[in-house]
Amino acid sequence: MKSFKLIVWVLLLGSFSALQAQQAITGTVVDESGVGLIGATILVDNTTTGTVTDIDGNFELETPAGATGLTVSYTGFTTQRVRLTVGQTVYDIVLAEDGIGLDEVVVVGYSPVRRKDLTGAVSSISTKDVNAxxxxxVQGALRQxxxxxVxxxxxxxxxxxxxxxxxxxxxxxxxxxxxVVDGVPVISGDFSQQGVGGQGTNALADINPADIESMEVLKDASxxxxxxxxxxNGVVLITTKxxxxxxxxxxxxxSYGFNELPNTIDVVDGATxxxxxxxxxxxxxxxxGMDSTVSSNWQDLIFASNPLTSQxxxxxxxxxxTKFYGSLGYDDNQGALNGTRFKRYSGRLNLDHTASDKLALNMNLGYTNSDNKRIQGDNNIYGAVSAAILLPPxxxxxxxxxxxxxxxxxxNPVAATEVYDNHAQTNRIIGNASATFFPIDAIALKAKLGVDNVNYRENxxxxxxxxxxxxxxIVESSNVRTRIISEYTATxxxxxxxxKLNSTVGAIFQRDDVRRNYFETNDLPSDNFPSADAAASPATVSGDKFGSTLQSYIGTVNVNNxxxxxxxxxxxDGSSRFVNNRWGYFPGIAAGYDLASSExxxxxxxxxxxxxxxxxxxxxxxDFxxxxxxxxGxxxxxxPGISQSQLGNPDLVWETTTQFNAGLDIALLTNRIGASFDFYVKNTDDLILNRPIPTTSGFGTVVSNVGSMRNTGVEASLTFVNVQQPDFTWNTTLTxxxxxxxVTALFDDxxxxxxxxxxxxxxxxVGSFFGLVTDGIYQNQAEIDADNALNDDRDYIVGAGPGxxxxxxxxxxxxxxxxDRTFIGQALPDFTGGVNNKLAYKGLELDFFFQFSFGNDVYNNNLGFAEGLNSVFAPTVRSYEGAWRMEGDGDDFPRIVGGAPSDNNRQDSDRYVEDGSFVRLKTATLAYNLPRSVLDPAGIDRLRIFVSGTNLVTWTDYSWFDPEVNxxxxxxxxxxxxxLTLPISRTVEFGINLGF
Known part of the structure; x- marks a missing residue:
């Protein structure tokens, strides 16, 4: 009997001990205003046991034996550790917003890393800023x-x-x-084969910004x-939702809005x-042959307030x-220049499936169809903007x-916008599928297949x-590019x-294939027969097919204590583009120490x-x-015959950039202030340039490694949580x-x-301007005679006259x-950055971003044509009224004179170099979020109404349309x-964000 009682007591104690060891707990995770956080992660310390909160922020969890605490995390909030208390089964957890994002997880290379653990230079851009x-x-947001x-x-x-x-x-x-989009390095650049001036197309316009969750800019070599x-040139990692x-x-x-021209150029009217x-x-x-009574305002005729919409x-x-994200998108952007238009249809499906404790499957797939209607542009007498300035009124x-x-x-500028028909159409698929196997909890074996297929056509x-x-x-061309990547990694x-140790090794194989065709034919019997088979002139046909491969092996390790x-x-990397130096080796190392890590x-x-x-x-x-x-040919x-078209150089090697970076990250006053400072030196060697060779070879140049370059710089990013109250928040970021x-070396310098x-x-x-330096305007013949007296054989300047x-x-x-030419300016800015403010008061939001650039010059070649005062081109009002006509008229504009003597005033000189510095209110958004008391009865999760603007105001001394274009x-x-470049439009749009 005593033995039986002893056994009962042992079982009861064991049961009690087991109950103490394993315990079911429940609770909620909310923000500081009491709103439940859906998808917050709760993990039992030192285990793999965890769960996520439901739509209302509730959670249930079985804690294993010996559990002492929980770690609760959620993107945008400070990670919190909760101590478990014996007998307590309900935990209500309040997370504070992480004002400077220290606990934010960023993707660097092949590993996710908390921002506070970073050792390299990385900038992050949120989905809100991507769509501002x-x-x-997608490139516009990189200004942040x-x-x-940019x-x-x-x-x-x-x-x-x-x-x-x-x-x-x-x-x-x-x-x-x-x-890199979801791990796939995508094809970028300009695929157009039909020139329309200096303009180019943008392959990355095929990516819908509305599908982007975040962007990371990797800047240093580590x-x-x-x-x-x-x-x-750096790496931009794009993660979709x-x-x-x-x-x-x-x-x-x-959303619906309009594009308009911020300003026009004041050109003379017909009478003037x-x-x-x-x-x-x-x-x-x-x-x-013109009519002196006619006064056509060409700019008013080709520029308008044109619509744009996004759904x-x-x-x-x-x-x-299983988790899923699917989207459909339609964007239609009609530029301020009549006849320009970009339409994009997009779709996306992202799937994550946990097949078992050992196997996870993932797929990201995006499709885009776009149509870019283009107009003849700058560097072109047939361009609409060019003619609108220069064609007589x-x-x-x-x-x-x-x-x-x-x-x-x-x-005729109106003809250029009305009847010139150029459509660049793209069908594109970017996607990847992967399978990850976990033989044990600490090891992940992953196989991934990625593709980027671009089918680009011009008509x-x-x-x-x-x-x-x-x-x-008639011109028709096609450019089909396919990139296939297979990737195998072990982590x-x-x-x-x-x-703590995180390491990855892997092998990556990439193949690129390109097929291009071009067809041009002329002399149609009528404009009513826009058909190639109706043309009288023989067709010009060209095409090629080529490709390359890249074989890579990687290894990375992150250690911290x-x-x-x-x-x-x-x-x-082993590339098929090289012959004797096919392999390149690229190491990177970084270290960091946080003096405030322990206390x-x-x-x-x-x-x-x-x-x-x-x-x-x-x-x-x-490729070749x-x-x-x-x-x-x-x-x-x-x-038929063939001939050599290019000399080869089998000894060509990679352009290699070596970079050193030193940085400091700080956070203080309970994470109310955060800052990052970086100093770097980048040296690029073995620049691949065309080296001159004796023409007896049959060629003038051969591609060689003959140059080097250096970039030295300092960067700073500061974030201030100015106000953080339940009803009012205000954050400011300065960059x-x-x-x-x-340039440190060229061939023979x-x-x-x-x-x-x-x-x-x-x-x-790079981008330095070279020309003559002006010293005012000759006011009389005596000044010219005095200069010519300096040389008995030749005039100081041939043909010069007063004015x-x-x-x-x-x-x-x-x-x-x-x-006598010398360096007269530089295009690269000395100092760039921006100021971003985000304010929220109850349901109201106000975000605005100022962009600035200082120390850069613009070579305003418009002045030689619209203010040369020596040709039939229509002049600007300021140049005509300010033209030199008599002694003492000033030094701003030369005399009005035709013929050869006026060529003196058209020479490349500092006359055309202007300060291109500017400050621009790049974006501003005012929004109102309807309160829960209104939304909940209607079954609506979110309703946000907004008005936003882009390129709203620009402060600059530059005299022409826009200091930013090229x-x-x-x-x-x-x-x-x-x-004569088309300026960037000012855009205003109104819209709603509706969620269920």
């Missing part, structure tokens, strides 16, 4: 990142961008960062080295132009095992017979009513003693010092530059960056000229010629040049 710009593509210069080359919808992360690193290869030969377990959520976003011709030639407009529908949700829009009016071979019809063709022209995430952080990575140091929650060093490459040089090439009579670029007045030279930054520019004789030889598109070296 109306009608924009310190050290990233220049939209012109204002056409869907136009290209010029993006530089920490300066210019290459001359011939691309300077664009590598864009974070980018894992991408090896494509990472010298995914589903969360809980109630299915439906969101509908709709007639007077101008009288001064220039002594003849009126009627002499040239986005998404559905997301799931349970513990005395030309009628239409002649009496109904044809479009024109003069001097310039296009162009130029009717005979245009000046660019006499009897009509260990665990602990070794007191150290709470305060000391060490990261190392390595990538080996608070004064007011600091974080005081982390970090440093990194590494190498990255640039292999974006074309290392090889000798032969081409067809070398026919003799009727016998600023200083960068100095210098010989300079090279590009564009209108751009010179590439050792000791100067012409005087130029500085730099070498004091008594003659003004090309030897007539040479995405050129690496011909930067900051404006030549």
């Amino acid at each position: 710009e109306a009608g924009a593509t 990142a310190a050290g990233v210069v 220049q939209q080359s012109n204002g056409a919808p869907g136009a290209g961008y010029n993006i530089r992360v920490r300066g210019v690193t290459s001359i011939n290869a691309s300077n664009e960062p590598l864009f 974070t980018t080295a894992i991408y090896g030969s494509r990472a010298a 995914s589903g969360k377990s809980g109630k299915t959520k439906i969101n509908f976003n709709s 132009y007639n007077d101008y011709l009288g001064e220039l030639f002594g003849r009126t407009a009627n002499f040239f 986005q529908l998404s559905i997301s949700g799931g349970d513990v095992k 005395t030309v009628p829009v239409r002649n009496e017979d109904g044809t479009y009016g024109s003069a001097f071979g310039l296009e 162009v019809f130029e009717p005979s009513s245009l000046q660019s063709t006499s009897q009509g022209q 260990y995430n665990g602990s070794v003693g007191a150290f 709470g305060g000391l952080y060490v990261t190392a990575s390595f990538r080996a 608070k140091v004064g007011p600091f929650e974080q005081l982390k010092l970090r440093a990194s060093y590494g190498q990255t490459g640039n292999n974006n040089i074309g 530059q290392t090889r000798p090439l032969f081409a067809g 070398a026919s003799y009579l009727t016998t 600023g960056a200083f960068n100095k670029n210098e 010989q300079p090279q000229d590009f564009g209108f007045a751009t010179r590439l030279a050792v000791g100067q930054p 012409d520019f005087r130029f500085v004789d730099q070498n004091d030889d008594g003659i003004i010629n090309d030897d 007539a040479f598109g995405d050129s690496n070296v011909a930067l900051g040049t404006d030549f």
